[in-house]
Amino acid sequence: MRTEKIAIPDGVQARMEGKTIFLSSGGKETSRPIKAKHINISVEDGSVVISTASVKKADAAILLTIKSHISNLIKGLTQGITYKMKVVYSHFPVTVKTQNNILHVENFLGEKNPRSMNFPQEVQIEVKGPEVVLRGVNKEVVSQTAAQIEQLCGVRKRDRRVFQDGIYIVEKDGKHLVR
Structure with missing residues (x-):
């Protein structure tokens, strides 16, 4: 099992609806659908938690790719x-x-x-x-x-x-x- 956490900065709100993550800050909103098997995403205690129960290298690579995508969304909202x-x-x-x-x-x-x-x-x-x-x-x-x-x-x-x-x-x- 592998788990990655992404801290959500102050002023940024995150929510999950189905397999889509929505991020908003200061009137700007962006979203991204996450269509990956074996990957679970949740928003808990001011952070986005991405996890997989699989031990395959391919699933770990997908998990880190999703982490990068979400980090880019947060960076785009905060810095542009x-x-x-x-x-x-x-x-x-x-x-x-x-x-x-x-x-x-x-x-x-x-x-x-x-x-x-x-x-x-x-x-x-x-x-x-x-x-x-x-x-x-x-x-x-x-x-x-x-x-x-x-x-x-x-x-x-x-x-x-x-x-x-x-x-x-x-x-x-x-x-x-x-x-």
């Missing part, structure tokens, strides 16, 4: 998740705009039609010149949105060594990826 992206272009000046949960990338590689994508309401996108900042509570949603923006500006049928235009992730939650 921030990703920074940089708009890179060599010849055609690229313009990035947001409007009604739609991101528009205009004049990418001189294209006449803008490239567009919808993004979730949980993510706030702020454009400051050549920098795009994504903020949110759920790490998975923010990171997936950043990846979709990167893929939106993918260059196809051209040499990537020459055509390096795009929007790239340069900072993940305070960790710089590019020097």
